[in-house]
Amino acid sequence: MKFLVLNGVNLALTGKREKGVYGAESLEEINAQIASYMKKKGHEVDFAQSDIEGELCRLLHGAEGYDGVVLNAGAFTHYSYAIRDAIASVSVPVVEVHMSNVHAREEFRRNSVLTPVCKGEVLGFGKNSYILALESFLL
Ligand code: DQA
Numbered sequence: 080m081k082f083l084v085l086n087g088v089n090l091a092l093t094g095k096r097e098k099g100v101y102g103a104e105s106l107e108e109i110n111a112q113i114a115s116y117m118k119k120k121g122h123e124v125d126f127a128q129s130d131i132e133g134e135l136c137r138l139l140h141g142a143e144g145y146d147g148v149v150l151n152a153g154a155f156t157h158y159s160y161a162i163r164d165a166i167a168s169v170s171v172p173v174v175e176v177h178m179s180n181v182h183a184r185e186e187f188r189r190n191s192v193l194t195p196v197c198k199g200e201v202l203g204f205g206k207n208s209y210i211l212a213l214e215s216f217l218l
Contacts, residue, residue, distance in 0.1 A: 080146040082213055084113060086128040087135050087152035087162075093178075100179050102205055109206045116210055120217070136165035143171050147198075147216040149209055151176045156191045167196040174212040177202035 086106060089096065094105035110126045117124045125145075129135050132155055139162070142148050150173050155162050166173045173196075180203030181188040194200050201212040 080216065081123045081125070081144075082117070082216065083138075083142050083145045083148045084110065084124055084126050084209060084213075085135065085138055085142075085148055085150045085152075086126075087150070087155045088130045088132075089153050090151055091128050091130070102178070104206065109209070112206065113209050113213070117213060122213075122217075124213070132159055132161055136161055139165040139169055139173070143169055145171055147171065147213075148173045149176050149212040150174070150193070150197070151178070151209070152193060156181075156193050157187055158192060160192060163192045163196055166193060172198040172216070174198050174215055175200040175202075176208045176212045178205050178208050179203065 091106055093101050093109065094103055106128065114124050127138050129138065135152065135155065139148065148171055152159065152162055175191065175193050175197040199215060201208045204211055
């Protein structure tokens with residue numbers, strides 16, 4: 080199967096920003112580990128990242144050919160109705176991901192406008208949140 084891992088705003092700074100929250104590994108390093116884990120299982124993964132809300136919507140519009148999308152929209156999670164509508168507009172299943180446990184942080188992070196239109200949500204397991212979300216498509 081073929082999957083898309085899509086990262087949103089500020090995620091390109093993973094490994095540099097708030098290391099105590101998001102870890103010291105870069106997004107490229109994390110993506111390489113995800114690709115190798117999934118390759119061993121016989122699956123292919125494409126990766127994309129954007130800080131731009133409309134670009135993430137476009138990437139979701141183009142994701143119909145995938146068997147599933149794993150989306151960490153970053154802070155857009157908490158207020159982007161545009162990304163919410165983009166997810167609702169495509170038939171590909173989308174699993175929402177967060178590296179941190181957003182429920183143990185600031186109040187504004189507890190609300191996601193995306194969860195109601197996602198297949199499910201994985202959060203709080205650091206970089207392994209991505210792997211766990213991908214695994215959900217293999218069950
Ligand atoms: C995040 C959590 C969001 O609240 C935050 O804005 C991020 C990263 C996470 O992976 O834990 O940028 O999505």
